[in-house]
Amino acid sequence: MKKHSTEAIPLILDFCLWLNEHNKSPNTIKTYKRELEKYQEWLQEKNRDINHLEKSDIQSYIDYLEEQQKSLATIDKTIGAIRTFAKFLKKPELTFGIEIKPVEKKNEIETLSAFEYNQLLKKVKEDGNLRNITIVYVLLHTGIRVSELCSLNRSHIDLDNHELIVEKTNEKRVIPLSQEAREYLKNYLASHSAEEAVFVSNAGERLTERAVQYMLKKYQVNPQKLRHTFCQRLIDNKVDVETVSRLAGHKDINVTKRYIKSSMNKQKVEEAINEAFTNSQIC
Known part of the structure; x- marks a missing residue:
């Protein structure tokens, strides 16, 4: 896979097949695939990749989502996809202890006076x-x-x-x-x-x-x-x-x-x- 390519890597495709074998719905498979591709894109920008996943990579990505003030629902969806992916890798411990502290969104946009x-x-x-x-x-x-x-x-x-x-x-x-x-x-x-x-x-x-x-x-x-x-x-x-x-x-x-x-x-x-x-x- 070329650096910064949006093409689904074989490991993600294998994960989708695994989800299908475990009777996950097409919508769930589509969602998990999309979230993992976003994660892979972010990893590539850090010169990392999803084929060599580490716990610190997951925590850093969650921190990044919080910094971007993503909603609790978005972060939950992302960590759900990564948690299931870790199970597929037979490495569920990768997501143990991941801290999720979404920033509470405010109605007003905070700017400098x-x-x-x-x-x-x-x-x-x-x-x-x-x-x-x-x-x-x-x-x-x-x-x-x-x-x-x-x-x-x-x-x-x-x-x-x-x-x-x-x-x-x-x-x-x-x-x-x-x-x-x-x-x-x-x-x-x-x-x-x-x-x-x-x-x-x-x-x-x-x-x-x-x-x-x-x-x-x-x-x-x-x-x-x-x-x-x-x-x-x-x-x-x-x-x-x-x-x-x-x-x-x-x-x-x-x-x-x-x-x-x-x-x-x-x-x-x-x-x-x-x-x-x-x-x-x-x-």
Whole structure:
């Protein structure tokens, strides 16, 4: 199987046959196959694969789903598929003790206020770590996911054309770089000699997602809040929803439409109603 291929690997197909032999319904087989293919795709991005499954891989994937604020139902469905797959492998112990603590979804999308936005940039600049300043600007001004940030290579940064490129399985997004993000990226890339990775640790290794999350925690923010802020600011500045959806890499445009609802608070709705009906004749 080619790296990042979405083609079902033989092991997953064998699993589907095993499910059929155990009289599982076609819908169950289809669901489990789909969930395992998503998991395999995620594993490949981490240079792992489902043929050599380890308990830590499963826990990391569940942590990732929680970070993405997937619903309890989605996480339960995923762990159910992986648990059954572990039984098929005759390794049920792989899923023993897996911690499932889904993040409770809130009705309101959490974004940075103008004051919080300025305070975050002020504090991270005061600390003077060029890498961390660059990370904050890139997350805030491109809206990319923390996993995408950590996967960035130098070839994904086009300073001449002011672009950042995100490449994933069957997906390529080109995001314009703001002047500030561009300047910090230029200076940071010149500060280290890693041949491939954009963001690296003090030891010169590719930076991990947990390291980024830990760094941001000092400033009482998380990558998802910075991503939400990017999307919300674009919507508030009249960028059309299709463009925001494309830049953010949302597969479902309804996800992007939440930012439209979030921006329409009670006061704005009242103002819109007053504007629509004041000094107007209704025919």
